[in-house]
Amino acid sequence: MEPVLDLRGITKRFPGVLANDHISIDLMQGEIHALLGENGAGKTTLMNILYGLYKPDEGDIFVKGQKLTIDTPNDAIKAGVGMVHQHFMLIPVFTVTENIMLGDEYLKPGGFLDRKKAAARIREISQQYNLQVEPDAYVKDLPVGIQQRVEIIKLLFRNADILILDEPTAVLTPQEVDELFNIMKKLVEQGKSIILITHKLREVMEFADRTTVIRGGKVIGTAKQSETNQFELAAMMVGRQIELNIDKKTAETKDVVLDVKNLKVLDTHHQVAVANVSFEVRAGEVLGIAGVQGNGQTELVRALTGLTHPVEGKIHLLERDITHAPVKQITELGTAHIPEDRQKDGLVMTYSIEDNLILNTWYKAPFTRNVILQRKVILDNAQQLVSNFDIRTPSALTATSHLSGGNQQKVIVAREFSRPIKLLVASQPTRGLDVGSIEYIHRRIIEKRDDGCAVLLVSTELDEIMQLSDRVAVMYRGQILAIVDPKTTSREEIGLLMAGVVPEAH
Amino acid sequence: MTQSNATVLKSYEYISPTRRTVMGIIFLALALGIWALFSRTVTPEMQTTFSLYPGGSSVVVPDWVFPTQPMLNVLAFAGALLGAYQLARGFGRQTNTILGVVSALFIFGFLAWGASGSSLNLAGLLKVAVVRAVPLVLGAFSGILCERSGVFNIAIEGMMLTAAFCAALFGSLVNIWFGLFIAILTGGVMALALAVLAIKYKVDQIIAGTVINIFATGITSFLSAKFLQRYGDLNDSGRFGTWDVPVLSKIPFIGPVFFSHNLFIYAMFIFVILLTVALFYTQWGLRTRAVGEHPKAADTLGINVNRTRYISVVLGGMMAGFAGAYFVLGSVGRFDEVMTAGRGFVGLAAMIFGNWNPIGSLGAGMLFGFADSLASKLAILKVPIPNKFLEMGPYIITMIVLAGVVGRGQPPAAGGKPYEKE
Ligand SMILES: Nc1ncnc2c1ncn2[C@@H]1O[C@H](COP(=O)(O)OP(=O)(O)OP(=O)(O)O)[C@@H](O)[C@H]1O
Numbered sequence: 064m065e066p067v068l069d070l071r072g073i074t075k076r077f078p079g080v081l082a083n084d085h086i087s088i089d090l091m092q093g094e095i096h097a098l099l100g101e102n103g104a105g106k107t108t109l110m111n112i113l114y115g116l117y118k119p120d121e122g123d124i125f126v127k128g129q130k131l132t133i134d135t136p137n138d139a140i141k142a143g144v145g146m147v148h149q150h151f152m153l154i155p156v157f158t159v160t161e162n163i164m165l166g167d168e169y170l171k172p173g174g175f176l177d178r179k180k181a182a183a184r185i186r187e188i189s190q191q192y193n194l195q196v197e198p199d200a201y202v203k204d205l206p207v208g209i210q211q212r213v214e215i216i217k218l219l220f221r222n223a224d225i226l227i228l229d230e231p232t233a234v235l236t237p238q239e240v241d242e243l244f245n246i247m248k249k250l251v252e253q254g255k256s257i258i259l260i261t262h263k264l265r266e267v268m269e270f271a272d273r274t275t276v277i278r279g280g281k282v283i284g285t286a287k288q289s290e291t292n293q294f295e296l297a298a299m300m301v302g303r304q305i306e307l308n309i310d311k312k313t314a315e316t317k318d319v320v321l322d323v324k325n326l327k328v329l330d331t332h333h334q335v336a337v338a339n340v341s342f343e344v345r346a347g348e349v350l351g352i353a354g355v356q357g358n359g360q361t362e363l364v365r366a367l368t369g370l371t372h373p374v375e376g377k378i379h380l381l382e383r384d385i386t387h388a389p390v391k392q393i394t395e396l397g398t399a400h401i402p403e404d405r406q407k408d409g410l411v412m413t414y415s416i417e418d419n420l421i422l423n424t425w426y427k428a429p430f431t432r433n434v435i436l437q438r439k440v441i442l443d444n445a446q447q448l449v450s451n452f453d454i455r456t457p458s459a460l461t462a463t464s465h466l467s468g469g470n471q472q473k474v475i476v477a478r479e480f481s482r483p484i485k486l487l488v489a490s491q492p493t494r495g496l497d498v499g500s501i502e503y504i505h506r507r508i509i510e511k512r513d514d515g516c517a518v519l520l521v522s523t524e525l526d527e528i529m530q531l532s533d534r535v536a537v538m539y540r541g542q543i544l545a546i547v548d549p550k551t552t553s554r555e556e557i558g559l560l561m562a563g564v565v566p567e568a569h
Numbered sequence: 570m571t572q573s574n575a576t577v578l579k580s581y582e583y584i585s586p587t588r589r590t591v592m593g594i595i596f597l598a599l600a601l602g603i604w605a606l607f608s609r610t611v612t613p614e615m616q617t618t619f620s621l622y623p624g625g626s627s628v629v630v631p632d633w634v635f636p637t638q639p640m641l642n643v644l645a646f647a648g649a650l651l652g653a654y655q656l657a658r659g660f661g662r663q664t665n666t667i668l669g670v671v672s673a674l675f676i677f678g679f680l681a682w683g684a685s686g687s688s689l690n691l692a693g694l695l696k697v698a699v700v701r702a703v704p705l706v707l708g709a710f711s712g713i714l715c716e717r718s719g720v721f722n723i724a725i726e727g728m729m730l731t732a733a734f735c736a737a738l739f740g741s742l743v744n745i746w747f748g749l750f751i752a753i754l755t756g757g758v759m760a761l762a763l764a765v766l767a768i769k770y771k772v773d774q775i776i777a778g779t780v781i782n783i784f785a786t787g788i789t790s791f792l793s794a795k796f797l798q799r800y801g802d803l804n805d806s807g808r809f810g811t812w813d814v815p816v817l818s819k820i821p822f823i824g825p826v827f828f829s830h831n832l833f834i835y836a837m838f839i840f841v842i843l844l845t846v847a848l849f850y851t852q853w854g855l856r857t858r859a860v861g862e863h864p865k866a867a868d869t870l871g872i873n874v875n876r877t878r879y880i881s882v883v884l885g886g887m888m889a890g891f892a893g894a895y896f897v898l899g900s901v902g903r904f905d906e907v908m909t910a911g912r913g914f915v916g917l918a919a920m921i922f923g924n925w926n927p928i929g930s931l932g933a934g935m936l937f938g939f940a941d942s943l944a945s946k947l948a949i950l951k952v953p954i955p956n957k958f959l960e961m962g963p964y965i966i967t968m969i970v971l972a973g974v975v976g977r978g979q980p981p982a983a984g985g986k987p988y989e990k991e
């Protein structure tokens with residue numbers, strides 16, 4: 064059978080990086096083909112080339128046996144290629160309908176938009192593939208899971224039959240991931256073909272038909288699902304054996320570092336997001352906050368780090384009241400924050416890596432002496448951290464916007480871990496990272512814990528929570544339903560708590 | 570799905586409790602102002618006369634005469650009621666509208682007080698307000714066209730000035746229609762220059778705009794001093810005459826205020842409709858706004874970001890050129906140095922005040938125009954405020970408005986940022 068898509072010898076160079084080095088892959092009709100690779104391996108670059116956003120330096124693209132030059136996204140759309148981007152391409156102030164029909168508008172005579180007809184078509188697609196959306200809702204009011212459906216409908220609206228999904232599951236809750244894969248199955252049944260980029264080996268093993276592993280811009284190999292396993296894929300990807308489980312000592316807890324009492328926080332819509340939450344975190348322990356996304360974790364973290372202020376309750380850090388303290392003071396007291404939305408709250412995307420690494424220490428010695436920034440010290444610091452934290456970049460002076468998603472995350476982690484801290488608030492610290500980097504960051508978190516740092520880990524990945532936490536608090540609808548010991552509590556029990564089911568008291 | 574339907578609250582419907590209270594206090598303060606500043610300072614037997622007939626038109630309406638103090642008391646009471654309701658329940662989404670109503674009460678009270686014991690031509694005041702609004706509103710439309718596509722254009726002032734110069738020169742040499750045509754062309758060409766700098770060479774848009782403004786002031790002043798002021802024939806374009814709209818201009822009061830003007834005023838009202846429809850109901854508008862909000866998203870859907878921006882900026886420049894022509898062909902019939910006097914910038918303020926919306930900008934421009942007209946009228950009345958302070962009125966309003974009394978607007982998200990593909 065002839066492949067619907069065949070990429071041959073694609074090469075792409077960026078200043079100082081060979082992002083794609085003669086990559087060849089093919090995609091069969093009705094297939095889910097997974098692309099696996101470390102952060103910065105070149106997956107997104109390859110897909111952007113296929114989608115006409117970047118021009119390849121070498122190589123050919125064949126769609127259904129025909130050689131095509133794809134210079135613009137328009138060419139790709141015409142060839143039936145559609146892409147859901149790693150960072151969504153939606154316009155928040157537009158409605159779902161407007162976002163979907165943009166560029167392929169339904170018109171009434173005279174050039175006027177026919178929103179009704181477009182909305183009808185959207186409803187039709189919704190029905191056919193079981194992708195529920197409300198066509199008249201504004202995108203800014205939708206949770207990410209729904210936004211992703213909008214992205215997928217965008218492709219189907221244009222009758223794309225080759226779908227590229229770039230890390231679609233990174234921001235989804237487990238339920239949403241299951242829904243997404245049901246949708247994908249449905250799409251494949253209807254004759255679509257899918258390229259799936261993900262870092263999650265479980266998803267690859269469960270859902271893909273074939274997997275291609277890319278490392279350092281080169282194809283390492285392609286394997287059928289039936290002929291491989293997680294460990295083999297992980298090793299291919301990173302080039303060494305990976306321990307998917309890390310072992311840690313039992314925690315030696317000391318004094319209370321963070322003390323939260325009866326906290327109430329409102330979200331941006333002024334609704335109660337965190338209701339009457341109390342807990343404490345001690346030096347030397349990891350308190351994991353489990354919960355389905357959108358149950359108040361975001362607002363809790365924002366209140367703890369000073370990005371918003373609670374309407375009721377008290378927060379004490381090392382016995383000091385920081386309930387209404389400004390961010391700078393909280394930072395200086397020794398709080399490190401790995402934010403959930405790295406591009407919005409974690410980095411200045413147009414700044415170099417070097418400058419992003421000193422965002423919260425730039426005014427201090429040794430980075431500033433007598434009001435003057437010490438560029439040499441700053442650069443040395445950056446080079447040190449780039450190599451310690453294995454940030455894949457041509458240089459420490461590269462703008463962070465040019466880094467791959469996972470490497471952007473590493474810049475934040477490097478910055479926060481490289482100063483003396485008493486409390487680490489980590490929100491989705493490994494979102495979008497490859498297995499090697501996850502292993503690395505997990506180790507560093509445990510290391511911090513063993514050094515006597517208090518760690519508050521917020522994650523929607525139950526595996527991550529179970530592995531790292533000494534105690535697990537489950538959040539549901541703004542409240543902490545229970546704080547349990549992960550060693551004596553099963554995944555299922557925590558899963559039930561996450562769904563709001565509290566076991567009967569015995 | 571549970572998340573999608575029920576719990577989604579539209580963010581724009583929300584008014585914070587603080588804002589509600591502050592607004593309530595402002596309403597009450599204005600009501601108190603009417604009573605304390607105006608009502609208590611007039612004697613009970615004083616009368617106010619408002620003329621509702623601006624002169625010159627065919628429908629004569631009798632003057633409106635009323636006793637000053639009772640009227641002021643009614644106004645103060647109405648304002649206080651609105652303030653009390655705002656504090657107790659709140660007007661929700663209508664808060665800004667009510668702010669407008671209360672401000673109108675205050676201004677009306679001020680006029681009644683200022684004209685007590687004498688008479689004020691209310692119709693004339695409003696008619697002039699409409700006229701004064703024209704360059705501001707057209708300037709705001711120019712800004713909307715550019716900024717909705719993501720390009721800041723602070724060179725509207727310079728484009729207007731240069732266009733005014735060309736309108737005078739070519740209006741004198743050929744005829745006013747040709748002058749108008751060249752003025753629009755001039756605006757378009759200057760905007761193209763801005764677009765090339767901003768889009769192709771990715772020059773900082775504020776700097777590019779400033780450069781154009783300085784250039785415009787310099788070249789028009791120089792050429793004007795050298796030629797137009799010296800040879801009177803080159804600076805005598807004439808202007809568009811007044812045209813009464815059939816039927817509508819016969820409506821008492823409304824007719825002469827709105828329907829007895831020249832081309833530029835009617836154009837302003839037509840453009841507000843055209844622009845609203847174009848921006849929000851056509852393919853072009855959807856794409857233009859998309860490019861101004863999130864160019865990368867537009868690009869991934871096959872929209873040519875830079876071409877869309879070029880088109881919008883040039884259209885915006887043509888609008889600025891048209892606005893510039895007004896100063897000569899719609900107003901005084903000749904060119905004077907720096908005659909635009911900052912109207913382009915006030916137009917930008919009207920755009921922001923109007924939240925990048927044509928209708929909002931029209932309202933804002935009218936408000937500024939009214940302040941302008943009022944300042945000149947009051948100079949004639951016996952109001953004990955120095956003239957120079959009255960002239961500051963429009964600008965003070967602009968600043969207060971921009972400082973956010975009206976609440977924060979929502980500018981296009983990608984404004985001012987050049988689009989980079991890789
Ligand atoms: N616009 C750009 N300019 C310069 N370098 C770039 C640009 N985009 C990507 N790169 C570089 O190309 C390499 C590949 O990046 P790419 O985004 O394709 O990685 P990825 O495999 O998608 O990683 P991740 O899993 O972290 O998203 C990286 O080293 C990155 O720094």
Ligand SMILES: [Mg+2]
Pocket residue numbers: 106107108149229467468
């Ligand atoms: Mg990527």
